[in-house]
Amino acid sequence: MIITSYHQHNVRQNVPTTACTTPTTGVPTASSTSIPTSPPQGYQQPPPHGYPQPPQQGYPNQPPPYAPGYGQQPAYPAQPYQAAAPAPGQTVIIHHQTTHPVRPVVQPTRNASATLGGLFSGAAKVAKGIGNTVQKELDIHATSPTLRQFGTNAILQFISRSNNMCLRTLPNGGLDCMGNPAANDPYTHYKVQNHGNNIVTMNTMGNPTFYISIDKMGNALGNGPGGYESKLRLHETFKGFITFESLSNANSHLATLPNGQMKPSRGTGKDQDSQFSIRVIVPAVAPVQQVYQQTTIIHK
Incomplete structure (x- = not known):
């Protein structure tokens, strides 16, 4: 029998290097685990002066420029508004563009839904007014055989x-x-x-x-x-x-x-x-x- 003695502070001493089993079952006990005495196979020691570190000013080579892909594309330059007389008997659709920002004015409302409703209603009125103005100008200057x-x-x-x-x-x-x-x-x-x-x-x-x-x-x-x-x-x-x-x-x-x-x-x-x-x-x-x-x- 192997006897393990303990100090007053419960520090193990005389750890055995051979496994022992219980008398009845033969299963290794918790005290039978061996302690490794050398590094595992294939382990490499670090270099004596440590691993090399990058320079203080950063890497000398910058990352390559952006490669083609689905990134953000450059915006088209804003085109000034141009109007031309329509050809006789031809349907004309005019897309209005401006280089000046448009700031919608929305009156304060009691809740968020009312605010959104006022915003969409105001936008619809503005669009309708623009459409009526464009249509009126086309009616005034239109000409055709009829x-x-x-x-x-x-x-x-x-x-x-x-x-x-x-x-x-x-x-x-x-x-x-x-x-x-x-x-x-x-x-x-x-x-x-x-x-x-x-x-x-x-x-x-x-x-x-x-x-x-x-x-x-x-x-x-x-x-x-x-x-x-x-x-x-x-x-x-x-x-x-x-x-x-x-x-x-x-x-x-x-x-x-x-x-x-x-x-x-x-x-x-x-x-x-x-x-x-x-x-x-x-x-x-x-x-x-x-x-x-x-x-x-x-x-x-």
Whole structure:
């Protein structure tokens, strides 16, 4: 039997180098583990002066430049806004760019959801205002073979794209779209007065005192007085088709229902119900160009 003695502070002494087993089971006990006396096989001693250290000023070679990949690409330079006259009969989309930052102004609200709602609502109003401004400029300066038919003193007939019938002023001053294009009805013939910038007034040949108008309530009339509320802005939404927008009531257009009745003008956009093709009854007479000569007499 091997006897292990302990000091008062429980320090082991006389550790055996050979394993012992329990008398009954033969399993090594905790005190039978041997203590290594040499480094394991393959162990390398560190150099006597330690491992070499990098210089104080850092590595002399800098890392290589950025290699091609999915990194951040250089931004495109900001382009100034450019506008060009659209080609006849061509749809034009204008992308607006600016070199100046835009700071949206948002009024303080009670909670975050209201703040986001106000931000999106404000952005929508700004976008709508920009769209209306661009569209107005296009309407003013647009030209095409169809728009050029609206010269002063031209007599035209308007056929609805919705029901293929003619716009017609009734003897009582009403307006509908039940005229027959082949009937040669003077109440379906309209004389044009062009005020420039694609703004016109039109009176029926059946009663020259009756003008097509849209009143303040958005109702289409056939007996307008011919003043400001009778002025209509022309817009060619589709090649060969014209819409008539009230100058005094924005976003109010002449429009018809499939049964020939007039559609409420207020809030009616430039859809198919608002589009009319043009039939020329009498073409406009080209204006006579006058040439002026100025003579300057110098007295000595």
